[in-house]
Amino acid sequence: MLRSISYCPHCGEHSLQSDSSKSWRCARCDFLWYQNTAAAVAAIIVQADEILFAVRAGAPQAGKLDLPGGFVDNDESAEESLLRELDEELGLKNVQPKYLCSFPNTYPFAGIEYKTLDLIYWIELRQRPRLQAADDVAAIRWLHPDAVPMEAVAFDSVRRALGYFRANRKRLQIA
Ligand SMILES: [Zn+2]
Structure with missing residues (x-):
């Protein structure tokens, strides 16, 4: 869905990783971001x-x-x-x-x-x-x-x- 998005919206590091089909988690600061239906x-x-x-x-x-x-x-x-x-x-x-x-x-x-x-x-x-x-x-x-x-x-x-x-x-x- 958002393969090109990899920067964490919270800490700004290049550390955002897919966590599920609709969520991403930052490996550095643990920020969790959902894109719900x-x-x-x-x-x-x-x-x-x-x-x-x-x-x-x-x-x-x-x-x-x-x-x-x-x-x-x-x-x-x-x-x-x-x-x-x-x-x-x-x-x-x-x-x-x-x-x-x-x-x-x-x-x-x-x-x-x-x-x-x-x-x-x-x-x-x-x-x-x-x-x-x-x-x-x-x-x-x-x-x-x-x-x-x-x-x-x-x-x-x-x-x-x-x-x-x-x-x-x-x-x-x-x-
Ligand atoms: Zn982060």
């Missing part, structure tokens, strides 16, 4: 028989299809985080997300592979809203869930969430 949220927004995809504006995977969402901030609940992201990225307000499932993901950014746990919610809209792509969303695309080009989907967690959604939409009484 980050929480992230995303929404499958359904209207009629199509799902909203956010085309990624920037790295990683610029131009690929993603679900709207993002990283959970410090001291924020998953629901607060999702409502904030939907407003920031789409201008979408006044929705009631329901929890669907979660999948792990790897998010490479600026030379570091961040491990995330993506919490996926779903939202059903009665009407197609007027939305404005902003923040890290370049454009909005509505696609039928059976017609999503999987090679154009940005992340493994999103591909797995789409599979879960397709397999469970009848049971969940999603249109």
Whole structure:
């Protein structure tokens, strides 16, 4: 995950060694540093028989299809985080997300592979809203869930969430 990082953030010596899959220990001062899984949220927004995809504006995977969402901030609940992201990225307000499932993901950014746990919610809209792509969303695309080009989907967690959604939409009484 962080093979290139070997200097201790505490004593500054070249003595940081991998201690587990997510921790490093300084051989000189015993400083212990964790890089834990980050929480992230995303929404499958359904209207009629199509799902909203956010085309990624920037790295990683610029131009690929993603679900709207993002990283959970410090001291924020998953629901607060999702409502904030939907407003920031789409201008979408006044929705009631329901929890669907979660999948792990790897998010490479600026030379570091961040491990995330993506919490996926779903939202059903009665009407197609007027939305404005902003923040890290370049454009909005509505696609039928059976017609999503999987090679154009940005992340493994999103591909797995789409599979879960397709397999469970009848049971969940999603249109
Ligand atoms: Zn040290």
